Amino acid sequence: MSDIQQQFAARLKTLRAQRRWSLDRAATETGVSKAMLGQIERGESSPTLTTLWRLAKGYEVGFSTLIEPVETGLRKDExxxxxxxxxxxxxxxxxxxxxxxxxxxxxxxxxxxxxxxxxxxxxxxxxxxxxxxxxxxxxxxxxxxxxxxxxxxxxxxxxxxxxxxxxxxxxxxxxxxxxxxxxxxx
Amino acid sequence: MSDIQQQFAARLKTLRAQRRWSLDRAATETGVSKAMLGQIERGESSPTLTTLWRLAKGYEVGFSTLIEPVETGLRKDExxxxxxxxxxxxxxxxxxxxxxxxxxxxxxxxxxxxxxxxxxxxxxxxxxxxxxxxxxxxxxxxxxxxxxxxxxxxxxxxxxxxxxxxxxxxxxxxxxxxxxxxxxxx
DNA sequence: AAGGCTTGTGCGCTATAGCGCACACTGTTA
DNA sequence: TAACAGTGTGCGCTATAGCGCACAAGCCTT
CATH class of the missing domain: 2.60.120.10 (Jelly Rolls)
Structure with missing residues (x-):
């Protein structure tokens, strides 16, 4: 269980929650099986490059924004x-x-x-x-x-x-x- | 063999050529085995997220620059x-x-x-x-x-x-x- | 030539990514 | 209460990612 795996798990969960998709819906949109999506979101699987590509296409996000933490952008400025x-x-x-x-x-x-x-x-x-x-x-x-x-x-x-x-x-x-x-x- | 796989193969080859590293050197830097590096560079393998992470760390590039130069869709935004x-x-x-x-x-x-x-x-x-x-x-x-x-x-x-x-x-x-x-x- | 040295690639093996399917669990409806 | 549709998870299976190791091809020495 690497760190990036857990990080990406949370990221994928956020992406799906934003769109209010079920695992079934996400599976049809991305072409990745429902079971695998669940495993990735739980941090139990390390998706391959092709799978990551399908996820980026299905969620309609760029590769960089797919993996790096959400640019929620909290900026402290007194x-x-x-x-x-x-x-x-x-x-x-x-x-x-x-x-x-x-x-x-x-x-x-x-x-x-x-x-x-x-x-x-x-x-x-x-x-x-x-x-x-x-x-x-x-x-x-x-x-x-x-x-x-x-x-x-x-x-x-x-x-x-x-x-x-x-x-x-x-x-x-x-x-x-x-x-x-x-x-x-x- | 997906398209992204071939694109990333060329990208990895470029990265290693820029640093004038051998596969052995790249293996020690990234922690990915020499054989696997060769397979990825030949487009014969689709690396997992953890492997991609090790590559990014080893080559000291961000995740976006690791893959993005071959992607045409997002360069406009940049x-x-x-x-x-x-x-x-x-x-x-x-x-x-x-x-x-x-x-x-x-x-x-x-x-x-x-x-x-x-x-x-x-x-x-x-x-x-x-x-x-x-x-x-x-x-x-x-x-x-x-x-x-x-x-x-x-x-x-x-x-x-x-x-x-x-x-x-x-x-x-x-x-x-x-x-x-x-x-x-x- | 014959030996070293370095390059990349092929082999067998284990771990696991990824799939279809079935199941348990919820909340709604008859 | 039972039936039901939708949720996510667990199971067995196959394909393959990833490893250590050995090998073949090139380039220097001596």
């Missing part, structure tokens, strides 16, 4: 300045300020979101192919995506496929959390 | 990434921090850019369909897009199609300008 002026929210738990409204031709949306201490925002799965980028402006934030919680501090960023159920939570007891939310539509 | 200053740009007036590195499957990139007072950054047109979102974090910024300059103050956002020539300029005489730059690839 130098990020909190400078955006605050706008009065209408909701006590969640305040959303639309910085750039949705535009069909630009298929993007930029939101400035603030969650009060202890606040929780659960979001259903968006359309397939929707991507969300999160950048914490102040406070701390927990983001649920890819079947797990990601803890983010001020200045840290996270990015995920939003065609799955996801959530935002402010674990702090006293400090509000503010973050930017870029929504990219396909 | 070329796009290379057009954006990643760590330190040529002109010292600009400092770019990559918050979220480019990922093919998420086709997005999040940069934190700082321009010194009086600094100017002109960018050529990106590929068709590329969108950029700008959010000024501190200072003031002028963005040229759609054939005109847009003056942005702290907290203001701007968005435009980047498949045209565009530019960023800090008009201030003393204060640096910092802004977030979300690049969305089609």
């Amino acid at each position: 130098a990020v300045v909190d400078s955006v002026p605050r706008v009065t929210p209408e909701d006590s738990a969640l305040a959303v300020k639309t910085m750039l409204p949705f535009a069909a031709e630009l298929h993007t949306e930029l939101l400035d979101v603030e969650i009060e201490p202890g606040g929780l925002r659960e979001s259903d799965a968006h359309r397939a192919g929707v991507i969300e980028c999160i950048l914490v402006q102040s406070g701390a934030l927990s983001v649920f995506s890819d079947d797990q919680w990601h803890r983010l501090r001020t200045g840290e960023a996270h990015r995920f496929r939003a065609d799955q159920s996801h959530a935002y939570r402010n674990d702090s007891a006293d400090k509000p959390a503010r973050f930017l939310n870029v929504i990219v539509y396909p | 070329a796009v990434v290379d057009s954006v200053p990643r760590v330190t740009p040529e002109d010292s007036a600009l400092a770019v921090k990559t918050m979220l590195p480019f990922a093919a499957e998420l086709h997005t990139e999040l940069l934190d850019v700082e321009i010194e007072p009086g600094g100017l950054r002109e960018s050529d047109a990106h590929r068709a369909g590329v969108i950029e979102c700008i959010l000024v974090q501190s200072g003031a910024l002028s963005v040229f897009s759609d054939d005109q300059w847009h003056r942005l103050r702290t907290g203001e956002a701007h968005r435009f199609r980047a498949d045209q020539s565009h530019a960023y300029r800090n008009d201030s005489a003393d204060k640096p300008a910092r802004f977030l730059n979300v690049i969305v690839y089609p």
Whole structure:
């Protein structure tokens, strides 16, 4: 059991969870048998080059992104300045300020979101192919995506496929959390 | 014999020829047996993930560069990434921090850019369909897009199609300008 | 020539990747 | 309760990845 084997096992599990595929579905998409997919995901098998190639094709990802850990991109940077002026929210738990409204031709949306201490925002799965980028402006934030919680501090960023159920939570007891939310539509 | 197998065979041969290693030398460096190395280089074997990992370690190359040079599909994306200053740009007036590195499957990139007072950054047109979102974090910024300059103050956002020539300029005489730059690839 | 030395390849063996299939386990429906 | 469709896992089998070792072909010496 080598290290890379376990690492890749988690990676494959994430890829399949993102697409909400069953092993059967993944088997038909990739051409790799269901049993073998299960063994690889459990870290019990070391797939060959041809199998890896089929996986990359089936999951429609490049070879580099297939093997290297997900580029979730947590970046610690204390130098990020909190400078955006605050706008009065209408909701006590969640305040959303639309910085750039949705535009069909630009298929993007930029939101400035603030969650009060202890606040929780659960979001259903968006359309397939929707991507969300999160950048914490102040406070701390927990983001649920890819079947797990990601803890983010001020200045840290996270990015995920939003065609799955996801959530935002402010674990702090006293400090509000503010973050930017870029929504990219396909 | 799959196609990827032959491609990787040539790739391995090139790597070893560049280092002027014998099979024996390569075997000791990588930990993969000499016989197996020969078979892989002849395209007669499909190495497993653990073997590929040992090869990457032994030849001291990343996993992407181990296989990617023979792959045509992803090089375009890399070329796009290379057009954006990643760590330190040529002109010292600009400092770019990559918050979220480019990922093919998420086709997005999040940069934190700082321009010194009086600094100017002109960018050529990106590929068709590329969108950029700008959010000024501190200072003031002028963005040229759609054939005109847009003056942005702290907290203001701007968005435009980047498949045209565009530019960023800090008009201030003393204060640096910092802004977030979300690049969305089609 | 005959000996060393290094190159890459062929051989037999064991470990395991990969397959089809059947099974156990869940939650839903009659 | 039983039937059912969908989930992931375990089983036996074959193909082959991967190993150590021996061999053949080339290139220097002496």
